[in-house]
Amino acid sequence: MNYEEKVKKYAELVVKVGLNVQPGQRVVLNADIDAIDFVRELTRASYAAGAKEVIQKLSDGPSLQMKYEHAPIDVFETVEQYRIDETNAYVAERIANLKIYSQTPELLKQADPAKIAASAKALGEANRDYARAVGRYDFTWSIVAFPNTAWAELVFPDLKGEEARMKLLDEMIKAVRVDQEDPVEAWRLHNEKLNEKARVLTDKGYDKLHYKSERTDVEIGLNKGHIWLGASAVNADGVEIQVNMPTEEVFTSPDFRRVNGVIGNTRPLSYNSAIIDDFKLTFKDGVVTDFEAGQGYEVLKNMLDSDDGARRLGEIALVPDDSPISNSGVLFYNTLYDENASCHVALGRSFPNAIADGKSLSKEELTARGMNSSIIHVDFMIGGPDLSIDGVKEDGTSEPVFRNGNWVI
Structure with missing residues (x-):
């Protein structure tokens, strides 16, 4: 598969198996702009599955770094009510929510730990109801990933630029069985295997x-x-x-x-x-x-x-x-x-x-x-x-x- 084929097949698998998008359902995609190719294919696949609307919520890693560098700590200590209402709406309206990791894990390496802690605590407290709904599977949600260059170079330090990014993408699609002839069937069999192991342990x-x-x-x-x-x-x-x-x-x-x-x-x-x-x-x-x-x-x-x-x-x-x-x-x-x-x-x-x-x-x-x-x-x-x-x-x-x-x- 070439790059476009890999991204398309990956997106189709996520829509069919991860989110299992239903006709008439709304879908929200949370991603960094570095994953825009993937976001577009996910959007296409979601509409093909009958989605009523696909909402893209995009962020930018370097801009977030600037926020942590320049914004005062009180910015990180509060979460606006409209943001809380939005996440609660995902639950109430059964909106399918996909989180796409695509930034380097070291994005905030130089950030003030106090700001990181303040943000985590504020978001955690604000999203208590949402987190409970996540744990109960009250609505559709899923988490996947897509590579960016900085992340890929961290994982493969001997490679640079696009070569590193393509290498990380290849490893990702292998991990989610996109490299197999029928990824959807591969996931069905995989689920059966893991669910049987879970039954044994429960018993x-x-x-x-x-x-x-x-x-x-x-x-x-x-x-x-x-x-x-x-x-x-x-x-x-x-x-x-x-x-x-x-x-x-x-x-x-x-x-x-x-x-x-x-x-x-x-x-x-x-x-x-x-x-x-x-x-x-x-x-x-x-x-x-x-x-x-x-x-x-x-x-x-x-x-x-x-x-x-x-x-x-x-x-x-x-x-x-x-x-x-x-x-x-x-x-x-x-x-x-x-x-x-x-x-x-x-x-x-x-x-x-x-x-x-x-x-x-x-x-x-x-x-x-x-x-x-x-x-x-x-x-x-x-x-x-x-x-x-x-x-x-x-x-x-x-x-x-x-x-x-x-x-x-």
């Missing part, structure tokens, strides 16, 4: 998981009635969607009160366009009581201080080391891709649908069942070829789930 009903590797030694308690989830999701209208493309994970939400031990990252974390790396978190009774970081310490500190729930876990996800993105050997410096090369956990809010009847429970009821509440949800990677995981039952007996980074069940 096991473990009380907790014990993770052990060179950088991690932690026990993570699981909620009674917890549910493991696979690749696809079903929104409030009964439409199957694919919220992350790519995805190789099965996941659930742990009991935020029962996490004890040390968790160390195995891949860099890009958080709000700043890199955090070589970090470890110490948990006691579910709370991060100590932490360290070789890079991005202040960014990590500010993230952990977002609110009380930011120091607790809201997700655990299992991904074998023998998976397509891991086997590619590419470090994307982007969580959407890197989390699908590695087992990972997330600080912050839980998924209501990861527990029996969770979508019908109030916030207080969810908390009582061990589900975390927070304005953040930040995944980071902890897996690798030396990771072992044991499933521990209520009677204390255990059995292997992962050995040498891969499934054994």
